[in-house]
Amino acid sequence: MIRVLWFAFKLAVLVALAYWLAERPGEVSIDWLGYRIETSVGILLAAIVLVAGLSALSYRIWRFLRRSPRSLGQSRQASRRKRGYKALTQGMVAVAAGEVDEAARQARRADSLLEEPPLTMLLSAQAAQLNGDEAAAKRYFSAMLEDPETRFLGLRGLLTQALRDGDEPQALDYVRQAHVLRPRTPWVLTSLFDLSERCGDLETAERALIEAAKIKVLPAPEAGRKRAVILLERAEAAARRGDRPAALAHAREANKLAPDLIPGAAMLAEQLIAGGQLRKAAKVLEKAWAAGPHPDLAALYLKTQTSGDDIERLKRLGLLTAKRPDHPESHLVLARAALKARLWGEARRHIKAAAGPEGLEHAPSDSVCRLMAELEEQENGDTAQARVWLTRSAGAPKDPAWVCTSCGAVSARWSARCGACKSFDSLAWQPPPRVAPALSHDDSDDRGSGRGDGGGGTEIDARFEADPALALPKA
Numbered sequence: 001m002i003r004v005l006w007f008a009f010k011l012a013v014l015v016a017l018a019y020w021l022a023e024r025p026g027e028v029s030i031d032w033l034g035y036r037i038e039t040s041v042g043i044l045l046a047a048i049v050l051v052a053g054l055s056a057l058s059y060r061i062w063r064f065l066r067r068s069p070r071s072l073g074q075s076r077q078a079s080r081r082k083r084g085y086k087a088l089t090q091g092m093v094a095v096a097a098g099e100v101d102e103a104a105r106q107a108r109r110a111d112s113l114l115e116e117p118p119l120t121m122l123l124s125a126q127a128a129q130l131n132g133d134e135a136a137a138k139r140y141f142s143a144m145l146e147d148p149e150t151r152f153l154g155l156r157g158l159l160t161q162a163l164r165d166g167d168e169p170q171a172l173d174y175v176r177q178a179h180v181l182r183p184r185t186p187w188v189l190t191s192l193f194d195l196s197e198r199c200g201d202l203e204t205a206e207r208a209l210i211e212a213a214k215i216k217v218l219p220a221p222e223a224g225r226k227r228a229v230i231l232l233e234r235a236e237a238a239a240r241r242g243d244r245p246a247a248l249a250h251a252r253e254a255n256k257l258a259p260d261l262i263p264g265a266a267m268l269a270e271q272l273i274a275g276g277q278l279r280k281a282a283k284v285l286e287k288a289w290a291a292g293p294h295p296d297l298a299a300l301y302l303k304t305q306t307s308g309d310d311i312e313r314l315k316r317l318g319l320l321t322a323k324r325p326d327h328p329e330s331h332l333v334l335a336r337a338a339l340k341a342r343l344w345g346e347a348r349r350h351i352k353a354a355a356g357p358e359g360l361e362h363a364p365s366d367s368v369c370r371l372m373a374e375l376e377e378q379e380n381g382d383t384a385q386a387r388v389w390l391t392r393s394a395g396a397p398k399d400p401a402w403v404c405t406s407c408g409a410v411s412a413r414w415s416a417r418c419g420a421c422k423s424f425d426s427l428a429w430q431p432p433p434r435v436a437p438a439l440s441h442d443d444s445d446d447r448g449s450g451r452g453d454g455g456g457g458t459e460i461d462a463r464f465e466a467d468p469a470l471a472l473p474k475a
């Protein structure tokens with residue numbers, strides 16, 4: 001309506017202007033190609049204004065006529081795209097809902113409606129995966145690598161497939177390519193760390209941790225702890241190939257990052273001892289004992305003293321255990337050394353102290369029972385009493401071991417990854433878990449032992465005993 005009024009107004013102004021011009025006085029005469037035109041100036045100007053107005057109008061009409069087929073085509077294409085995007089959306093919903101046929105149908109529809117392979121390729125790949133057709137999914141993902149826009153998505157799809165197939169070197173290759181494209185993406189950094197560590201590329205793993213900490217993908221303490229474990233692995237690898245300076249440097253850094261990582265402190269002490277730096281090694285071990293006593297630390301501590309008889313060794317261990325005088329491990333270490341030095345009273349005192357405030361009557365641990373057996377036999381030659389203690393040790397609570405905090409598997413030696421569930425840095429020095437009798441169907445079925453009855457929760461998980469690799473360490 002406003003446009004019509006506006007047009008009428010413009011027309012009226014034009015006519016009024018023409019009329020006003022025509023009324024102006026003055027003559028004009030034109031001689032052109034043998035014609036002669038005589039008229040007033042006003043009429044000539046009015047004619048010019050009218051001709052200009054008509055030209056503008058006819059240009060507009062011509063432009064409208066010329067454009068309409070194209071805009072018709074455009075609107076048809078827009079509707080195609082709209083339907084294509086709808087199919088794409090519905091296909092993605094179908095993938096999320098796990099509807100195999102619907103996903104495949106919408107993928108085909110979107111593919112035919114949208115001429116944008118980058119968009120539909122991912123849906124097609126996901127639909128194929130849902131259908132269990134991993135080969136087709138792989139084809140789609142690989143095709144996505146060709147286009148710079150979809151390359152990252154394709155790599156992610158291929159990485160997931162490689163991980164599912166358990167092909168870690170291949171997965172690492174994909175994640176390295178993804179890291180080049182997007183070095184700051186959180187999952188890329190964490191996958192890069194995880195896969196490089198698994199594949200033994202410790203340097204890359206450490207670099208990924210440093211980057212992850214820098215952009216706060218991992219909290220600084222967590223990244224520091226993980227780095228300490230990686231550095232310890234690097235130290236172990238260097239020691240294996242005889243590169244002592246590298247082993248010492250890595251172990252030192254690991255110990256600095258995680259002073260409570262027992263194997264890290266032990267590694268550093270070992271390297272220092274190998275290099276003749278006995279006093280420094282002793283300092284490291286004393287600090288580690290204060291953080292968490294462990295028999296390996298005590299064994300190394302004795303190596304920081306070049307000579308000495310059994311009595312002197314007992315005295316030496318007294319210096320170490322003074323850092324945690326009440327800890328059961330301190331008493332056990334001193335009890336063993338006292339037994340060796342044939343100081344029976346001293347040995348008995350420490351064994352009793354190691355058994356805790358409840359004493360020897362109430363469920364003393366495995367190693368307390370075995371030390372009592374040794375003491376009875378050596379001090380009094382009482383083999384009958386020694387046998388009683390050995391029998392008690394069989395049912396006694398087990399001594400601390402490297403226990404996986406993720407799956408509960410027990411390992412004799414520390415390693416960066418649990419041997420059973422492959423979790424990283426999951427081993428903790430603690431008493432092994434006890435399994436209550438017949439907790440679930442799985443327990444009785446899988447282990448097929450029926451040993452749960454009457455164990456009173458003192459048995460170690462049968463799995464550990466069945467697998468020699470996971471067997472408990474004997475002190």
Ligand SMILES: [Zn+2]
Binds near residue numbers: 405407408418419421
């Ligand atoms: Zn585990």
